[in-house]
Amino acid sequence: MFDDSKPIFVQIAQMVENDIVDGLLAEEAQVPSTNEFAAFHRINPATAAKGVNLLVDDGILYKKRGIGMFVATGARAVLVGRRREDFYEQFVRPLAREARKLGIDNNQLTAMLTREAEAGLADAGTGTKKGTS
Numbered sequence: 001m002f003d004d005s006k007p008i009f010v011q012i013a014q015m016v017e018n019d020i021v022d023g024l025l026a027e028e029a030q031v032p033s034t035n036e037f038a039a040f041h042r043i044n045p046a047t048a049a050k051g052v053n054l055l056v057d058d059g060i061l062y063k064k065r066g067i068g069m070f071v072a073t074g075a076r077a078v079l080v081g082r083r084r085e086d087f088y089e090q091f092v093r094p095l096a097r098e099a100r101k102l103g104i105d106n107n108q109l110t111a112m113l114t115r116e117a118e119a120g121l122a123d124a125g126t127g128t129k130k131g132t133s
Contacts, residue, residue, distance in 0.1 A: 012051025
């Protein structure tokens with residue numbers, strides 16, 4: 001479940017973020033307690049609490065004293081906005097730089113992206129992936 005590339009508490013926070021972005025945790029929904037995270041993932045409750053508190057510090061979650069943690073209103077929009085910016089920095093900028101190096105102009109790059117998007121839609125419609133039958 002966990003990998004060694006990041007601290008476990010960061011991975012816990014990312015799991016909660018993913019659930020929010022994916023719509024599994026709606027705004028104002030209660031999130032599992034740190035003890036529930038700890039028991040489910042077989043980790044120290046302090047580690048789970050550290051991950052949840054990252055999201056509290058970011059304003060993604062908030063505490064209701066004596067009740068638990070809840071997803072803040074607007075949390076999904078904040079997370080999607082951050083991820084879109086990360087996507088731009090991690091993928092789009094390097095893609096554009098490489099395209100320039102190769103002499104690929106904007107029209108050609110757009111055509112390539114459109115071709116890939118259409119292939120992805122076709123794959124989704126057939127339930128197959130590229131390279132499979």
